[in-house]
Structures are given as C-alpha cells and as structure tokens.
Amino acid sequence: MATGSPQTSTVMSAADIDRALTRIAHELVEAQRGVDELILLGIPSRGVPLAQALSERLSRIDPAFDPDSCLGSLDITMYRDDLGSRAARVPEPTRVPARGVDDAVVVLVDDVLYSGRTVRAALDALSDLGRPRAVRLAVLVDRGHRELPIRADHVGKNLPTSRSERVTVRLSAVDGVAEAEQSVVIDRAAAAEEDS
Numbered sequence: 001m002a003t004g005s006p007q008t009s010t011v012m013s014a015a016d017i018d019r020a021l022t023r024i025a026h027e028l029v030e031a032q033r034g035v036d037e038l039i040l041l042g043i044p045s046r047g048v049p050l051a052q053a054l055s056e057r058l059s060r061i062d063p064a065f066d067p068d069s070c071l072g073s074l075d076i077t078m079y080r081d082d083l084g085s086r087a088a089r090v091p092e093p094t095r096v097p098a099r100g101v102d103d104a105v106v107v108l109v110d111d112v113l114y115s116g117r118t119v120r121a122a123l124d125a126l127s128d129l130g131r132p133r134a135v136r137l138a139v140l141v142d143r144g145h146r147e148l149p150i151r152a153d154h155v156g157k158n159l160p161t162s163r164s165e166r167v168t169v170r171l172s173a174v175d176g177v178a179e180a181e182q183s184v185v186i187d188r189a190a191a192a193e194e195d196s
C-alpha cells in the first residue's frame with residue numbers, strides 16, 4: 001500500500017520490511033541447502049543493520065548459523081569509482097568474521113540497488129580480503145537503472161522507478177526511527193530538487 005504526500009509515498013512499511021527479510025532468509029537457506037560456509041557482510045550504512053536482521057532470522061531457521069562468527073560488514077568507501085566527485089566521507093569499519101572469507105559463500109547485503117556501482121566497489125573490496133567460493137547479493141529494494149552488469153540474487157521488493165526519483169530506506173539502527181516506523185519511501189521530486 002502506498003501512502004504519503006503527493007511527492008512522497010511509503011512503499012514498504014515496517015511489516016513489509018520484516019516479511020521481506022524473513023523471506024530472503026528462507027531463500028538463502030534454500031539456495032544453500034543449509035547455512036554451511038555462509039557469511040553475511042553488510043555494506044554501510046544501512047546494509048549493516050539489514051545483515052544483522054537477516055542473521056537473526058537465519059539463526060532462528062537454522063541454529064547452526066552463528067551470527068557471532070558469520071556476520072560482518074564491508075566498507076566500500078575507498079573502492080568507489082566516483083571518489084573525486086562525491087562529498088568526502090569517513091570510511092566505516094570493515095569487520096570480517098575470524099574464519100575469513102576464503103571458500104565461504106559471502107552474501108553482500110545492502111538496502112538499495114540502483115546503478116550497481118556500490119556493489120561493484122564491494123566486489124573489489126571483497127577480493128582484497130580473500131577468495132570466496134561464491135558471492136551472492138541480497139538487497140531490500142531493487143529500483144532498476146543499472147549501469148553495470150550486476151543483479152541481485154535476493155530482493156525484498158522490485159520497485160520500478162524513474163531516474164528522477166529517490167528511494168530512502170529508514171531503519172531504526174541508522175535513522176533513529178522506532179522499529180514500527182521503519183519504512184521505504186519514494187520521493188518523486190528528489191532528483192529535481194537536487195538538480196536545481
């Protein structure tokens with residue numbers, strides 16, 4: 001259900017996000033036929049709490065999944081291809097589980113997939129850490145408009161958008177909203193304002 005002002009609509013509620021994450025956790029277990037060698041790496045900023053939320057669901061589905069040894073984060077700041085044209089940003093921590101990424105099935109987790117350039121940077125950052133057996137991509141929202149040959153394996157919501165729109169994910173851990181107020185919002189005038 002979409003609600004909000006004429007320019008801004010809520011396209012996922014907290015309950016929608018919750019259901020999508022639960023489905024993705026089940027998809028991961030099914031794709032893997034279990035959780036062996038599975039590692040989740042969240043891409044800051046919002047990929048980190050999303051990876052945490054997925055890890056909690058995975059450990060409930062299969063207690064062999066231990067978030068303490070299978071959950072981490074992967075900062076991509078220094079691997080971006082637009083470092084010179086974006087506002088400077090302080091890198092966030094990269095936390096790799098003690099076992100490392102070699103031979104693991106690494107699931108990169110992010111909130112929005114758009115051009116694909118963040119994921120391209122994440123693949124470069126990951127290759128500096130080791131050689132996973134496989135890499136998968138889980139995102140809460142795929143809004144289209146890829147500029148690189150990258151696709152997600154697990155998607156919470158496919159959201160057709162125009163380039164002039166902006167998709168914003170609001171999570172309690174990053175945005176300070178209550179858990180019940182977590183949401184995905186589309187702003188139809190965002191890019192027009194940024195361009196003016």
Ligand SMILES: O=P(O)(O)OC[C@H]1O[C@H](OP(=O)(O)OP(=O)(O)O)[C@H](O)[C@@H]1O
Binds near residue numbers: 112
């Ligand atoms: O596919 P792309 O075109 O790379 O866009 C997707 C990325 O854009 C946002 O990150 P942003 O760089 O805005 O920083 P944030 O994680 O702090 O929101 C979002 O969190 C994704 O990581």
Ligand SMILES: O=c1cc[nH]c(=O)[nH]1
Binds near residue numbers: 114143165168
């Ligand atoms: O709409 C967009 C595009 C890139 N990244 C986002 O978080 N939202």
